[in-house]
Amino acid sequence: xxxxxxxxxxxxxxxxxxxxxxxxxxxxxxxxxxxxxxxxxxxxxxxxxxxxxxxxxxxxxxxxxxxxxxxxxxxxxxxxxxxxxxxxxxxxxxxxxxxxxxxxxxxxxxxxxxxxxxxxxxxxxxxxxxx
Numbered sequence: 001x002x003x004x005x006x007x008x009x010x011x012x013x014x015x016x017x018x019x020x021x022x023x024x025x026x027x028x029x030x031x032x033x034x035x036x037x038x039x040x041x042x043x044x045x046x047x048x049x050x051x052x053x054x055x056x057x058x059x060x061x062x063x064x065x066x067x068x069x070x071x072x073x074x075x076x077x078x079x080x081x082x083x084x085x086x087x088x089x090x091x092x093x094x095x096x097x098x099x100x101x102x103x104x105x106x107x108x109x110x111x112x113x114x115x116x117x118x119x120x121x122x123x124x125x126x127x128x129x130x131x
Contacts, residue, residue: 042072042118045076048099064088064124065122066123069082069083071117076104078103087123
């Protein structure tokens with residue numbers, strides 16, 4: 001039986017909202033080095049675009065962080081993505097899930113054999129401070 005591999009938060013996505021509109025920036029994922037022969041968690045190959053929801057544009061929003069848990073199958077395809085920790089903006093949480101689902105992953109491996117694994121993606125929403 002394949003056991004899911006648990007990985008720490010591996011990718012941080014940041015969305016910056018301004019009064020003029022919203023834009024997003026996706027930093028490169030961090031590299032995790034593990035001992036040879038160990039179980040290696042899924043690795044991000046290409047991050048799906050984080051679309052800032054239109055309803056957050058032009059209105060005050062609440063900064064927050066969403067953490068999405070992503071289950072990656074032995075083929076590298078996303079099997080499931082769900083909010084593990086919600087931000088204060090449900091529309092942003094849903095956008096983070098869509099980004100995780102649209103991403104490409106290298107599957108987890110256990111002693112060199114592809115297996116089901118779990119990783120997390122963290123999305124940060126930073127809203128401008130009221131003046």
